[in-house]
Structure formats: structure tokens, C-alpha cells
Amino acid sequence: MRRLALALPSLALLSALLLSGCTGAAGEEAPRVGGPFGARPSVVFPDGGPPASFRADEPAAGHGPRLRRGDVAIVQYTAHVWDGAGNRLVGSTFTRGAPAAFPLGALLPGLDRALEGRAAGSRVVAVIPPGDGFGARPPDGVGRDETLLYVVDVLAVHPKGASAGGPAGSLAGVRVTGGARPVLTVPRGGPPARFAARVLSRGAGRPVAAGQLVVVQYETVVWGRRAVVGGTWSSGRPEAFRIGEGGVVRAWERALSGVPVGSRVLMVVPPAYGYGAAGDARLGVTGSDTLVVVADVLGAY
Structure with missing residues (x-):
């Protein structure tokens, strides 16, 4: 973000x-x-x-x-x-x-x-x-x-379109381009079974802490279908949510806690760390979908 x-x-x-x-x-x-x-x-x-x-x-x-x-x-x-x-x-x-x-x-x-x-x-x-x-x-x-x-x-x-920027990177075969707006490329084949997260570029701000309002730009893709099912990059308007209060999926809590503001983070999110066995019909996510998320941490308050 x-x-x-x-x-x-x-x-x-x-x-x-x-x-x-x-x-x-x-x-x-x-x-x-x-x-x-x-x-x-x-x-x-x-x-x-x-x-x-x-x-x-x-x-x-x-x-x-x-x-x-x-x-x-x-x-x-x-x-x-x-x-x-x-x-x-x-x-x-x-x-x-x-x-x-x-x-x-x-x-x-x-x-x-x-x-x-x-x-x-x-x-x-x-x-x-x-x-x-x-x-x-x-x-x-x-x-x-x-x-x-x-x-x-x-x-x-x-601002609309704000970005943490950073170099290209990869995690579990997923590749992310560098620059202001990252682009995800998901490999063919099945996803890994375990949750994974990597800080692709580390910001210079204060670390994100539980209870804070975190401002992000992000994009979420379903592994097998390579379909974008959520995010802010298309509109350019950042979103904000609170960490540590159970209001977001488990992956966000685990991947962003302690990460400095100004960082770019890549996550591979199996169902247990995402929307669980129920999935999310509104987003078109099933209970067996593994998600890939790239997020820029823009602010924490």
C-alpha cells in the first residue's frame, strides 16, 4: 500500500x-x-x-x-x-x-x-x-x-492510484512484476497446501500493529482459474481495514502484522487462511480455492 x-x-x-x-x-x-x-x-x-x-x-x-x-x-x-x-x-x-x-x-x-x-x-x-x-x-x-x-x-x-512500488519478485512459483502497479502471474499446476507470505519490498514506515487501521492497495487472484476476484488496483482507490479484530481473513492478519508501512507483500492463501470451506459466493470464491494476493501497505493508524 x-x-x-x-x-x-x-x-x-x-x-x-x-x-x-x-x-x-x-x-x-x-x-x-x-x-x-x-x-x-x-x-x-x-x-x-x-x-x-x-x-x-x-x-x-x-x-x-x-x-x-x-x-x-x-x-x-x-x-x-x-x-x-x-x-x-x-x-x-x-x-x-x-x-x-x-x-x-x-x-x-x-x-x-x-x-x-x-x-x-x-x-x-x-x-x-x-x-x-x-x-x-x-x-x-x-x-x-x-x-x-x-x-x-x-x-x-x-491518493487514488497510490503505490508502494518495488522490484519484481516471486513466491511458490507466483511471479509479480515491479513498478507502481504489480501484475501477478500464477503458474500452471496445483497450488501449494500451506500458507506462505513474502515481503517483496520493505518500507521505511512503522510496523503494522494489532488494532490499527491499515490502508492498502491490493489484488486477489484465484490460483486455478487465474481470475481476479477482488482488489483496488482496477479502481485505484485504496481500502482500509482494521488488523487484529477478526474483521479480515486470517491471511491478512498473519501476513501484514509487523510489516513496515511502505512495503509490498505477496501471499499464497489456502482456504483455511481465506474464506474457509464455505467460500464467498459474492466474490466467486469456492471452498476449495487457493488465492494469491499482492498488497501494498500504504498506511497504518
């Missing part, structure tokens, strides 16, 4: 964050957001209900890479329903103790609009009316006619 891009605001911007507020259209008062970048913000709502229109403010502007459609942002965020009464909290990474991945272009329309073009290191405050929110099927805790308030700290930006 790709390299981590992290940028923090200047000291002057941090001091400005201690108490920030703004005035919207026609003198509407906005919530006051306090606290430093990267820390859980305090939010003080004005009296009355929310404005009817979308609004996005940037109380702190970062200086890192800018977020474009198809990129993935690593963020800390807090989200409230702004109803003029309890203004209840409906989501926060700070309660989980770990950041989240926001794929730009696949978020709420209001969040996409608020975050596009923002730089890593920025804090963004977005007022999202129902028309720019969840639409007709909101999640539990949010009404379809309720306005949302998001406070989002953009910790890092992973």
Missing part, C-alpha cells in the same frame, strides 16, 4: 482552534467548536434549530496533500444531529479510540462536498441538511428529516 501523508496545522492555527465559531448566511450563528486539531472537539450549539442550507467552514487549514474524488482520507470525526433540543451525538471516532477511513466520492453528498479539496491537517465543520445527508434510509439514531453537524479532522490523504 502507499505511504502515509500526514500534515498538522501550524501553532497559530492550533491556537485559533481553541475556540472557533462563525456566522452563516443572513447572520445565522454557527456552533462553536473548541479544542486542538486531532483531539475530541467540544461543540456548543446556538439557541434554536439549524439553518436550512448546507454550510462548510474550515477553522484550521492544513498544508498537506489535498483530497480529491477517488482518494481516501484518514480522519477523526464527531457527528451530531442538530435539532435545537438535545443535539445528540450520533457518531465519533474518539469513542472508539481509532480513526476512520473516508473514501471521497462514496460518502454522504454533504460530506463529499465539504471535504473535497481540503488538505491533510485541516479541520472542517459541516452543516448537512437532510437533502445532502442519508436520504430516505438513514441509520439508526438519525431521522430522515434531521440536520447533521460533522466536525472532521483530516489526518492524512491517500
Whole structure:
């Protein structure tokens, strides 16, 4: 996967964050957001209900890479329903103790609009009316006619098409080309019975640890059929998942734990380390399929 891009605001911007507020259209008062970048913000709502229109403010502007459609942002965020009464909290990474991945272009329309073009290191405050929110099927805790308030700290930006790069390599007869986008060549004949993994190129970042959010580019191929059954290289948009919590197949846990950010890893994955005897019908993987995966480790948080 790709390299981590992290940028923090200047000291002057941090001091400005201690108490920030703004005035919207026609003198509407906005919530006051306090606290430093990267820390859980305090939010003080004005009296009355929310404005009817979308609004996005940037109380702190970062200086890192800018977020474009198809990129993935690593963020800390807090989200409230702004109803003029309890203004209840409906989501926060700070309660989980770990950041989240926001794929730009696949978020709420209001969040996409608020975050596009923002730089890593920025804090963004977005007022999202129902028309720019969840639409007709909101999640539990949010009404379809309720306005949302998001406070989002953009910790890092992973661009579309990002890559760890590296030289060509091989494992158990599988060959991988070098360069920005690796190409897998799987040999004829049956696959090995045992799981195997090899770091083809070792990055210079910190090792991946259990509990972290890991950002990757990858491609998965079925050994016998040589069919691509999953991955991000075709779209160019990285994906993120958490290591060490049972949310990914066993191969990912074993192959990536302890690997430095910026590495390229090749895996041969028998069913016991992949989708097991049940397979995954959605991906077209049967219970007897051995998989081959090449993955670039772009970031870990």
C-alpha cells in the first residue's frame, strides 16, 4: 500500500482552534467548536434549530496533500444531529479510540462536498441538511428529516492510484512484476497446501500493529482459474481495514502484522487462511480455492 501523508496545522492555527465559531448566511450563528486539531472537539450549539442550507467552514487549514474524488482520507470525526433540543451525538471516532477511513466520492453528498479539496491537517465543520445527508434510509439514531453537524479532522490523504512500488519478485512459483502497479502471474499446476507470505519490498514506515487501521492497495487472484476476484488496483482507490479484530481473513492478519508501512507483500492463501470451506459466493470464491494476493501497505493508524 502507499505511504502515509500526514500534515498538522501550524501553532497559530492550533491556537485559533481553541475556540472557533462563525456566522452563516443572513447572520445565522454557527456552533462553536473548541479544542486542538486531532483531539475530541467540544461543540456548543446556538439557541434554536439549524439553518436550512448546507454550510462548510474550515477553522484550521492544513498544508498537506489535498483530497480529491477517488482518494481516501484518514480522519477523526464527531457527528451530531442538530435539532435545537438535545443535539445528540450520533457518531465519533474518539469513542472508539481509532480513526476512520473516508473514501471521497462514496460518502454522504454533504460530506463529499465539504471535504473535497481540503488538505491533510485541516479541520472542517459541516452543516448537512437532510437533502445532502442519508436520504430516505438513514441509520439508526438519525431521522430522515434531521440536520447533521460533522466536525472532521483530516489526518492524512491517500491518493487514488497510490503505490508502494518495488522490484519484481516471486513466491511458490507466483511471479509479480515491479513498478507502481504489480501484475501477478500464477503458474500452471496445483497450488501449494500451506500458507506462505513474502515481503517483496520493505518500507521505511512503522510496523503494522494489532488494532490499527491499515490502508492498502491490493489484488486477489484465484490460483486455478487465474481470475481476479477482488482488489483496488482496477479502481485505484485504496481500502482500509482494521488488523487484529477478526474483521479480515486470517491471511491478512498473519501476513501484514509487523510489516513496515511502505512495503509490498505477496501471499499464497489456502482456504483455511481465506474464506474457509464455505467460500464467498459474492466474490466467486469456492471452498476449495487457493488465492494469491499482492498488497501494498500504504498506511497504518
